Amino acid sequence: MAFDKNMVIFFLIFMAFCRGVSMAAVYQVGDSAGWTSVGQVDYQEWAASKNFHVGDTLVFNYNSQFHNVKQVTQQAFEACNATSPIATYTNGYDTVTLEKLGHFYFICGYPGHCQAGQQIDILVSSPTSSLSPSPSTDQTTEPSAASSLYFSYNVCWTLGVLLAFCLSGFAY
Numbered sequence: 828m829a830f831d832k833n834m835v836i837f838f839l840i841f842m843a844f845c846r847g848v849s850m851a852a853v854y855q856v857g858d859s860a861g862w863t864s865v866g867q868v869d870y871q872e873w874a875a876s877k878n879f880h881v882g883d884t885l886v887f888n889y890n891s892q893f894h895n896v897k898q899v900t901q902q903a904f905e906a907c908n909a910t911s912p913i914a915t916y917t918n919g920y921d922t923v924t925l926e927k928l929g930h931f932y933f934i935c936g937y938p939g940h941c942q943a944g945q946q947i948d949i950l951v952s953s954p955t956s957s958l959s960p961s962p963s964t965d966q967t968t969e970p971s972a973a974s975s976l977y978f979s980y981n982v983c984w985t986l987g988v989l990l991a992f993c994l995s996g997f998a999y
């Protein structure tokens with residue numbers, strides 16, 4: 828098939844569109860359990876089951892009498908040291924937008940909570956890398972914001988490819 832200029836333009840527009848669709852993800856940390864030190868939530872496991880991208884939002888839902896959220900450096904994260912955080916959130920329903928690639932470290936600043944497991948390492952990766960892991964690993968998780976967005980991203984692309992082939996069919 829000849830390389831059609833219109834098709835290239837079409838794909839670029841669709842790429843931007845699909846990217847926009849995939850960027851709206853909002854994740855409540857710990858899902859229904861929220862941000863807690865007593866619910867036996869494995870936050871590393873929770874984080875590992877998601878694909879975080881730039882523009883996604885985290886929601887920390889917790890009782891502000893007993894918990895808070897401190898964004899910290901990697902060193903402070905590993906030491907559970909909340910004395911000089913990058914940012915502090917105390918509302919009980921805090922939204923944090925992941926504005927760049929890389930790690931975001933959060934711990935609870937209340938004594939003993941981080942040590943008890945109330946800590947999370949969020950790795951924000953680039954959108955293209957989300958397409959490389961096999962879909963089967965994603966679909967083993969319960970339907971959540973992550974898998975539904977992954978789904979819509981794929982549907983978006985499938986539609987784009989189908990439309991492109993239809994259009995090229997008309998052109999020749």
Ligand SMILES: *[C@@H]1O[C@H](CO)[C@@H](O)[C@H](O)[C@H]1NC(C)=O
Nearest residue numbers: 903906907908909910911912
């Ligand atoms: C925690 O971090 C602060 C500032 O980075 C440092 O001064 C302090 O010694 C640390 N505390 C512990 C227990 O490591």
Ligand SMILES: [Cu+2]
Nearest residue numbers: 894935937940
């Ligand atoms: Cu806490």
